[in-house]
Amino acid sequence: MSIVVSDYKNICQLLEEEERIIVFGAGTFGKKLLAEIEQICGNLDKVVAIVDNEASKQGDLINGLEICAVDKIRNIYKKCIIIIAMKAYESVLRQVDNMPQFNGWKCCVYHIMNEGWCYSTVEELKYHKRINEKVITQYAMNIQHMNEREKVQLLDHKRQELRAGKHIIAKMVFIATNRCTLKCEGCLGRVPYFNDPKDIDINIILRDIDLFLQCIDECIAIEIAGGEPLLYPHLDVLLDYLIKSEKVLGVRLTTNGTVVPNETTLGYMAHEKVKVGISDYGMLDRLAQVVYSFEKHGVNFVFHSNMTWTDPGDLSKRNRSKEELKEQFENCWDAFNCKTIVNGRLFACARYARLYMQDIHNFEKDSISLLEYENLEERRNAIFDLYMVDYANSCDYCNFGTKDCKTIPAGLQMSTSFYRSAYTLVKRKVDA
Ligand code: SF4
Ligand code: SF4
Structure with a gap:
């Protein structure tokens, strides 16, 4: 383990304390993060690089900054904070954690920080992924029939309960x-x-x-x-x-x-x-x-x-x-x-x-x-x-x-005792 997981409570606190930021992820999450940084700081001066593992994205520009491969940046910059801006963050976390060049560098995960979770170790992040995220997903399934406002309130309450150690x-x-x-x-x-x-x-x-x-x-x-x-x-x-x-x-x-x-x-x-x-x-x-x-x-x-x-x-x-x-x-x-x-x-x-x-x-x-x-x-x-x-x-x-x-x-049978029809049942759109 070489990366130090940062427990910033939100992006404002991070921007106040950090001078050099590397955004890891040039997709939707990465663009959202860059827009948020620009809105808070008025510019993207603190962003020194945007990194993505997808070769097809490398070389493209976002707000004038070139998207590059992680190999390209690791020897160029002094200690920065890496913000992983991807939904599937674990493999990237493992990737940077296993690169000795990033020894002692700080790292955090954008959407986790955005949802108000804060962690200070890789183990805690692992717990979050395996326990907390699954709880929220299953709970969202239980309440999917409710209106949007109720859902947001209930999900928020569930997050608070998890944070409180339930x-x-x-x-x-x-x-x-x-x-x-x-x-x-x-x-x-x-x-x-x-x-x-x-x-x-x-x-x-x-x-x-x-x-x-x-x-x-x-x-x-x-x-x-x-x-x-x-x-x-x-x-x-x-x-x-x-x-x-x-x-x-x-x-x-x-x-x-x-x-x-x-x-x-x-x-x-x-x-x-x-x-x-x-x-x-x-x-x-x-x-x-x-x-x-x-x-x-x-x-x-x-x-x-x-x-x-x-x-x-x-x-x-x-x-x-x-x-x-x-x-x-x-x-x-x-x-x-x-x-x-x-x-x-x-x-x-x-x-x-x-x-x-x-x-x-x-x-x-x-x-x-x-x-x-x-x-x-x-x-x-x-x-x-x-x-x-x-x-x-x-x-x-x-x-x-x-x-x-x-x-x-799905459901192909080993025996022929059940007749498998080519037809299915379809719900009416209008109650006749
Ligand atoms: S289903 Fe079970 S055995 Fe198969 S990969 Fe998943 S955890 Fe492993
Ligand atoms: S054999 Fe029975 S338990 Fe197994 S998948 Fe088919 S229906 Fe489900």
Whole structure:
């Protein structure tokens, strides 16, 4: 580590104290930052260089300043502050942090500072990216039906709670069953390959939910996952429990659209906390029945047609280097949005949880047993620590987060017992 992360509270404070600024990023964020500097200072005299890794941008001018490659500037200027003005800032942060020429230079991230967050270490920035940003994104999904003013106020309030140190987790997946009505070729968790697919005991799931919730202040969304979650015989009990929990702000379910739940379950599914996704894999007759029952009971659902999946690839070992695994883990959406709890264990991601259940993988550091921690603080630390690991060993058997990922059609079946229609359901624009 060579970079010093600066904890400026806002751009005005930074401009007051810094004389030489390098703007890293010549895209929308970079231009916005330059406009803000010009507005505050009246000119861009303090900006000594604009840097971008994209070769196609290098050589272009912004406000008379040439965009250049990082290699070009590192030996020219004396100590400056580097402001990273890019949404995907982590790779640039790693890049400058690993360049000895920048040893002792200050660095900060524009949009993080702009949102009122301030950090003084690379580790704190990492925590922000993996915990706080995910919380805000998931919370924005929970409140997307509200008007713009309400949304801004609520998001701001959530940011304040995080800044005040509230322990909030964005999303946790609880697997309820490994049974499924379908056999999808590209199933992420290889559910069709379970030898003896079973439901998880309801008392074990409720215990696990308690073990998790006891040591945090809030979870923005809990996802009940399968297999096919609507096959779970105690879904009503589970939904009732989660709906009543004040620490759980939202409950999510995704169904493959082949199972119509019973009336009691539909009643719970219609609660305002619950959001349901219906994946359209082409079983049109069943989809129609499911959509009809959801509409009739006022279930809040979204319908996903024409989906594609990202294929995680086979189970062979890729032999990636530690650096490659770190980058893959950082880039994998599931690594920070799909931590999964089942049978008392918290797993680095949902794919690994299912491979562990099938005795395919068992990597000591990719999961923790929640049952081992009686002390709440120790359990909480262990949970948050799993979010902060550099990489998971299971990533070496998966293509997510890498360029090797292929896109495949969603829900192609291994057997022909389900007829996959070429048609789909379309919502009317005007209620006839
Ligand atoms: S519907 Fe398909 S993808 Fe989903 S759990 Fe079942 S087999 Fe897997
Ligand atoms: S194994 Fe690694 S790359 Fe694959 S889904 Fe899990 S965290 Fe992501």
